[in-house]
Amino acid sequence: MINRQWWVEKWLELLDSYRYKKRLERGRNYAREGNILNIEFKQSQLVANVQGTEEKPYRVTLSLDAFSDEDWGYVITTMSEKAILAAQLLVGDMPSEIEQVFIKNGLSLFPFNLTDVKSRCTCPDKANPCKHIAAIYYQLGDRFSEDPFIIFQLRGRNKEQILEALRVARSHQLSGKPLQPEVLGKIKSPPKRKANVNKTSAPLSIDNFWEYEEALDSSLVVIVPSIENKNILDVLGDIPLPYNDSQTVMQYLTQVYNTVPKEVMTVN
Known part of the structure; x- marks a missing residue:
């Protein structure tokens, strides 16, 4: 039996719950045969090209309802209050308790059923999901395995935005001046830092290989x-x-x- 991460299993269970199994099975075969040419994200929307029977590949788009800035502010606040959650997220893992963080704030990280997934394809097949969309559904399972932050991105925040908001939240908590969720929800990118043009790095050698001259951000140092x-x-x-x-x-x-x-x- 394949040992998959819990969040991948959650997504596959969603697919297994779909009523029309044959449509999904055709999509799974399409994915296995390498018909998915590329997948990219444009903000919270997934865009992919899938090769069909025509010479020109079909364009597939997929998205979930993105959470509002205010929703994300409360989610980040809850995440930052638990050091173990912050630590696991910072190393790219998705703790099983993360679902409860969203539920506590009146949200659901994963869709309840496939009707909650908004998808379109440029192929002439009027059925949804067509085999091109279904192929993307299964490919997403593999992508989730490689990067659990993709499910967050479909909800409106990418990895860098979440980690930056967590960093700011923990930094203010350690200073004794926590930020309001409404403020945290507006943090969507790290601040631009000025490059130190006067600073010159020492040539790399075995003597200084383990040296790190930049100050560590204490807000991201979590001992668990x-x-x-x-x-x-x-x-x-x-x-x-x-x-x-x-x-x-x-x-x-x-x-x-x-x-x-x-x-x-x-x-x-």
Whole structure:
């Protein structure tokens, strides 16, 4: 059984709930056969070219109802209040609790059924979804797997806009002066920063490879326990030493890695 992310499963369940299975099956085959030439986003709308039986590809557009600035302001405020949610989003993961964030604010991140998905195709087939639209439905499942922020973009905010609003929200929370949701909802792009033309970087070498001269933004530094109860040693595997030495070293380092994060969180 394929182990898909929960948000991909959520989208595929939406497709499985559709009444006319044959239409979707034709679209799935179209997607598998490589008939989708390209997909791009124009703000919150998806635009794609799908090769059909004619020489000129058909143009497919797809969108969901975008949330208002005010709606996004309340969503960002709720996200920023939970450090673990902010941390997971900042590394490109979509926590399962994210749906509750939207529900708490009277919204639904995912559409309830396919009639909530607005789609059009330039092909002569009057049925909706036609096989070209259905192909995009299935291709979206793969895109969601690669980038969970796509579902947010369909609702009116891309990844950069969400992360910038989260950064601003957390920064003001740490300063003790949180912003009103109405203000956060209007943040749609990071401020333009002036380039420091007088500053010269040192030539890259092994001596300065790990140096980072810019100040870290404290609002985005979130210390949280491992979600899967794993540390870096679990990821890297055993150290290539003789068996007894390897066991002893691993036991010691495991104790260190399990203790240090707890100490850091206690201090902070």
